[in-house]
Amino acid sequence: MRILVVGGTGLVGNRLVELASGKFDVHATYHSHSIRKPNFHKLEVTDHRAVRKLIEELSPGAVVNTSAYHQVDKCETEMGNAKAINVDAAVNMAEASAAVGAHYIYFSTEYVFDGKKGAAYMESDDTNPLGYYGETKMMAEKALLSGKGDNLIARTSVVYGWNDTKLNFATWALGELEKKREMRITDDQVGSPTFADNLAEAILKAIEYRKTGVYHIAGGEAIDRYNFTLILADVFGLDKKLIMPVRTSELKQRAKRPLFAPLNVDKTEKELGVKMLGAKEGLERMRIQS
Numbered sequence: 001m002r003i004l005v006v007g008g009t010g011l012v013g014n015r016l017v018e019l020a021s022g023k024f025d026v027h028a029t030y031h032s033h034s035i036r037k038p039n040f041h042k043l044e045v046t047d048h049r050a051v052r053k054l055i056e057e058l059s060p061g062a063v064v065n066t067s068a069y070h071q072v073d074k075c076e077t078e079m080g081n082a083k084a085i086n087v088d089a090a091v092n093m094a095e096a097s098a099a100v101g102a103h104y105i106y107f108s109t110e111y112v113f114d115g116k117k118g119a120a121y122m123e124s125d126d127t128n129p130l131g132y133y134g135e136t137k138m139m140a141e142k143a144l145l146s147g148k149g150d151n152l153i154a155r156t157s158v159v160y161g162w163n164d165t166k167l168n169f170a171t172w173a174l175g176e177l178e179k180k181r182e183m184r185i186t187d188d189q190v191g192s193p194t195f196a197d198n199l200a201e202a203i204l205k206a207i208e209y210r211k212t213g214v215y216h217i218a219g220g221e222a223i224d225r226y227n228f229t230l231i232l233a234d235v236f237g238l239d240k241k242l243i244m245p246v247r248t249s250e251l252k253q254r255a256k257r258p259l260f261a262p263l264n265v266d267k268t269e270k271e272l273g274v275k276m277l278g279a280k281e282g283l284e285r286m287r288i289q290s
């Protein structure tokens with residue numbers, strides 16, 4: 001089967017391309033980071049005609065859309081761009097996928113929740129985003145769930161892993177620790193940090209089983225960022241004393257974030273047969289790849 005990974009240069013996209021190659025006929029797109037390989041196509045997702053044309057031409061069995069406007073604070077001021085990419089482009093791509101009979105996969109986030117539940121969130125829990133990034137993801141989720149076609153929504157959280165094109169939380173923290181710089185990391189934002197390879201593995205299973213609806217595809221452990229960074233330092237043999245805890249309220253971030261929004265992954269583990277890794281296991285897998 002042919003699959004199209006939209007955003008093949010990104011963190012999740014590049015792991016998907018690598019893991020899917022050999023199993024699938026993989027095509028991918030790039031946007032600002034040019035990749036000169038035969039199956040890589042340049043694409044701007046807000047160009048709806050170009051998206052429809054590429055999907056019609058390739059006629060893939062599955063389209064995995066990893067593109068997003070996900071700078072959480074910038075989404076509060078760049079609302080037009082955030083909606084154009086996270087909602088309008090995503091829905092157009094879903095419609096183009098449905099038109100050729102392709103399974104469509106969209107990524108969402110724990111930021112669709114307000115963090116007030118006091119326990120890990122289930123797929124069926126009500127959404128109530130606190131910021132515009134989460135709101136755009138919620139809007140897209142609603143449109144996709146009520147739209148045509150076989151649409152899968154993969155909610156994930158704090159994705160980390162190796163990627164040449166852009167830093168993620170773990171690679172940024174590793175860089176700071178290696179340069180022996182002190183860091184202030186929030187100890188009151190609890191999520192489900194997710195190793196990108198583990199996420200990609202579960203997405204490929206979801207494609208194999210043509211799953212639809214909402215799945216929480218995230219790390220198997222609820223942990224705050226400060227404690228996650230301590231484990232990272234331990235696993236990579238770096239100095240933990242450089243890491244200081246800070247409260248979210250002290251950072252004066254523009255966008256409000258849910259403080260306690262881990263994702264329950266029972267449905268994913270049971271239905272996809274993939275174990276979602278805790279922080280230490282995921283970081284150890286990442287270290288082995290370095």
Ligand SMILES: NC(=O)c1ccc[n+]([C@@H]2O[C@H](COP(=O)([O-])OP(=O)(O)OC[C@H]3O[C@@H](n4cnc5c(N)ncnc54)[C@H](OP(=O)(O)O)[C@@H]3O)[C@@H](O)[C@H]2O)c1
Pocket residue numbers: 006007008009010011012013029030031032033034043044045046065066067068069070085107108109110156157158159160165166168
């Ligand atoms: N990373 C996280 O912690 C996290 C947490 C929860 C949910 N998610 C969601 O997971 C998905 C994947 O995240 P990620 O971390 O892999 O993102 P990423 O590393 O930023 O990758 C985004 C990809 O989308 C492409 N892209 C961006 N804007 C585009 C546009 N206007 N037109 C076409 N392509 C465009 C980028 O291409 P170029 O690089 O070539 O510009 C890149 O390949 C996103 O939907 C994100 O919201 C991520």
